[in-house]
Amino acid sequence: MNTLTHFDSPQLPLLHRGKVRDSLRAPVGERLIIVTDRLSAFDSVLETAIPHKGAVLNGLANFWFAKTAHIILNHVIKLVDANAMLVKEAEPIRVEMVVRNYLTGSMLRGYQAGQRTFSGVAVPDGLTKHQQFAEPIVTPTTKEESDREITPENLVREGWVNQELYDQMTVKSLALFKAGSELLAEKGIILVDTKYEFGLLNGELILIDEMHTPDSSRFWSAEDYAQNPETAEQMDKEYIRQWLIAHKKDDQYPRALTPEVAQEASRRYLDIYERIVGEALPTTDSEDVRARLLANLSAAGLLKAANEELKTL
Known part of the structure; x- marks a missing residue:
């Protein structure tokens, strides 16, 4: 399963790279947020990315923003990809x-x-x-x-x-x-x-x-x-925190997860998405996440010549 660990584009200046999200300047002044598959625990980004994690976070955030817009307005303009959201630039x-x-x-x-x-x-x-x-x-x-x-x-x-x-x-x-x-x-x-x-x-x-x-x-x-x-069963990333705690050595947490732990973490993220939204996440294990993202950004008018960028990224 491929993962999205970061996103860069010469057409979209990088504004900020956080623990999980990459924020870029969109062409007409909005902000493009790319939710990656990076995982942060105990104030550190692990070396192991979690398949589908970014799409789960992005999809759930979009779901909740829509459900609560009557309570308070939010920054969402539109979802442009399973891992990407175009938002208004707020302070x-x-x-x-x-x-x-x-x-x-x-x-x-x-x-x-x-x-x-x-x-x-x-x-x-x-x-x-x-x-x-x-x-x-x-x-x-x-x-x-x-x-x-x-x-x-x-x-x-x-x-x-x-x-x-x-x-x-x-x-x-x-x-x-x-x-x-x-x-x-x-x-x-x-x-x-x-x-x-x-x-x-x-x-x-x-x-x-x-x-x-x-x-x-x-x-x-x-x-x-x-x-x-x-x-009570905890249905969030506590599973990963507990694994890190159990494998702590010399007062240091592991920097990477085993393939089995990463796969189980991915399953748990997908499960909570489906339980909340009521349907499975619309992504697949076989798709090329970066190619799909570039194609969708191009279709949304946020990138030009996405095929050329794909060759260089």
Whole structure:
């Protein structure tokens, strides 16, 4: 199975290469986001790419953006390929709005160590692993080289956002989380926690980046959770994190996955896509991902002479 590890084009200037996404300048000023098959874990991009991963993330983000456009406008113009999305150029807000509805992950580890306040939100004593909160909470972080837990008051004090904008982001984040939780509940999936990113377009708050994907969210099987909350099946990239933890040596995580782990990870990404969207991802193992991408970019008028580019990439 071939994978898409990066994308470059002399016709489309590279704006930013993130851990998973490559952002390029489109011909008339928009931004072209290429979602690659790179995989990031523990703040590091692994050497092993995961087949279909980029298409899963891109397709799920597009699905959720369409489902929530009545709550808040987003940056999507159109999906131009399974791995590519043309979006409006917004000014990103360097804050991640993390919404949590269960005690798990890093918050659980902090709680077990005695921490009771998270990003300014106080939680009570006596909570158990994976216990649901009385209501979802918002625990923002800064978007820096290493994301930093921060209170809303300090976000405003340090100049990341003003109070009015933060309040608006909070309201929208909770509304998005509610909508996502309700839709996923119908499919037997619990939206455990997630993060949202926002930007400003002509002074108006819009939703950007991705939402409710296996990379940005934690999912559990509702059936498993009902049987035993502490061992509920996690339906996201936690499978890969746990493999890396199990194979850590000399305080270093592996830089690459085995073929078997990569294949299983791909299967899990495809499975969560199908469970959420209700149909299989429209890609195949045999297709040349880069050739398909170039052809679709050309058909969308974003590239000229795609065949010549294919020879050089």
